[in-house]
Amino acid sequence: MSEVRLPPVSGRVQSLHERMTLDEKLAQLVGYWVDQGDELVAPMAGEMATSTRYEDATAHGIGHLTRVYGTRPVDPVERAAWLWAEQRRLRQETRLGIPAIVHEECLTGLAAWKAATFPTPLAWGASFDPALVEEMGRLIGESMRALGIHQGLAPVLDVIRDPRWGRVDECIAEDPYVVGTIGTAYVRGLQDAGIHATLKHFVGYSASQGGRNHAPVHAGARELADVLLPPFEMAVRDGGVRSVMNSYAEIDGVPAAASQELLTDILRGQWGFDGVVVSDYFSVAFLHTMHAVAEDLGEAGALALMAGIDVELPTGDAFTAPLAAAVREGRVDEGLVDRAVLRVLNEKEELGLLDESFDQPPTEIDLDTPAHREVARRLAAESIVLLSNDGLLPLDLRGGARIAVIGPNADAPEALMGCYSFVNHVLAHHPEVPLGLELPSVADAIRAELPDATIEVAAGCQVTGDDDSGIPAAVAAARAADVAIVVVGDRAGLFGRGTVGEGNDVEDLELPGLQRRLVQEVVETGVPTVMVVLSGRPYSIGWAIAGPTAPAAVLQTFFPGEEGGAAISEILTGRTAPSGRLPVSLPRSAGAQPYTYLHPILGGASEITSADSTPVLPFGHGLTYTSFEHTRLTAPAETSTAADFAVTVEVLNSGDRAGVDVVQLYARDPYASVTRPVAQLVGYARVALEAGERTVVRFQVPSARLAFADRRGVRIVEPGDVELWVGASCEDRETSATMRFIGPVHEVTAADGRTVSVAVAAPIQA
Incomplete structure (x- = not known):
């Protein structure tokens, strides 16, 4: 075996490492999911659930505690008291006394009960405002730090390649420079608050075959170099990011989790990254179970460790007993374990964990302050894209105006939130638990914005399904109104529990269910109509932009978060002017995918093919109320x-x-x-x-x-x-x-x- 080069560390870390047994080393390279149950909050979480008791798993210490606040709706103050006590126990009752890193999801804000929820990353891209995204990241980081959290699993720097992919709402744009500049701004904000950001998903995840989750990737070396890698390089070199997470993807037959070329040669050798690489959840075990490049979990652990993965998350499936056996049998060089352990200990020293006393947990905390909500509203407003407008917007309504607010997303607060929001990610499993924060729907916000107007709300139809029994009432409400506002789009969720989100990939790009029919029947009444799209992906809505069935105006919003309803209402009335721009092309059809504005000549329309990939509206499009x-x-x-x-x-x-x-x-x-x-x-x-x-x-x-x-x-x-x-x-x-x-x-x-x-x-x- 070739000699493993160990990273430079402080004398304190070196001394700590020299005292460690193999079991103590491996304990630092895994997480433990204290609250893990059978809820689908991670891919195949139920199948991969660990059977190891917590006391046994932490006997030699532990590297990470997984989603202490973000797995179930727990009171933040009560949970903080538990966490502080648990960190004290690790300090006092394990031989080496090393506390754990606590990591959480934070893509649209800290994914915890009662925490502020900001617009989804696709909305960040639509804002074209890195400075505001950095401000948001800093607020998120401050909330996390106050709760004893150390690492955030964000931002997502995957460049959008196919809108059929369910995780588009987690991405920023189809342009790598927009992804890189805005993603790096988020990294700076989060890390300024003392939280280590984690880049996801390194690399190629979004270029999956057919826009399907976990599908193979066939990207060539040039697409990797010119499109997929640059945002990560910017966040490493310019943002100083401290953590990176591998992609689930396999690129040309090589899983990213087993790629030394990606995780070591490029990331560390070329770019100089000196932080910690963590595995995406269960992706080390997937080398055995899904990619089939390892015959057992021990070999999977060895492949990941050799490639450059330092920590296995969310739990220790491969880096515990299976990897220990491989090391003891001489099949894996213990130097690879040492390399990873030194990186983890160095991170814990950077975070101040080796000096923490954990004696004063917070006794009260506000995770959704006026400052959070003010930034949430500004970012939501900046991200709203005016796709078309025949002059109806801004609305010129007098005191007694009659407004019909129609559509399945008109009075649905959860429709404002992305897949990785706590509301849709976790509370969907706990319908008995209140939202824990103020989340006015679009209809609520319009009522507040126009208190003298007469407002009638009618859903018309559901987001999905073929029940049209509510459409006549919705059309009647529109016919009796001065203006109709039809709010359509997505419902974010996980693995089939929604129309967009992780695991919710689609075969067509039509609005789900009967929503197109609902809009068109309202337009046919002749009442001036505004269509508001609340979605996590761009849909094929050319029929709504031009032609006989087109509404007078169309607003595109990408899951604008807790203040999204207010931001939409202010755009409608003109109190705020629209300034968002499309961060992704508005697609012609599913059959025109994958499409990117970054195409060469042969990637566009031509006279030698009858198929036209030209989008309905191009990247960067967005109207304003001026010129x-x-x-x-x-x-x-x-x-x-x-x-x-x-x-x-x-x-x-x-x-x-x-x-x-x-x-x-x-x-x-x-x-x-x-x-x-x-x-x-x-x-x-x-x-x-x-x-x-x-x-x-x-x-x-x-x-x-x-x-x-x-x-x-x-x-x-x-x-x-x-x-x-x-x-x-x-x-x-x-x-x-x-x-x-x-x-x-x-x-x-x-x-x-x-x-x-x-x-x-x-x-x-x-």
């Missing part, structure tokens, strides 16, 4: 392949209302040594302007933003022409320029910049 003009794009005529360059553009609010523009800078390499996308987002900026105001936006662009993997797999910047443009979406070339890279081919290194810096001049009246 913006982009002019005078400037770029240098020539620049070095190894240098930064500046691009400027003038932005004018040419309408009669204040608004926020998302300025989008795109590029295209028209001729290269390998095929390149017809459009690529280079940088973006949110710009607020009053009516008639003008400003100049300056993008400072590292040349590496236009790098790609060459035929050797090396990321390079080539000499040659580059087309640049700014517009309202990837398809809109409102103002453009051409620039030429000169000099030799530049091979990208760690020293090259990855992020575009943006400066916005002080606005002036035009």
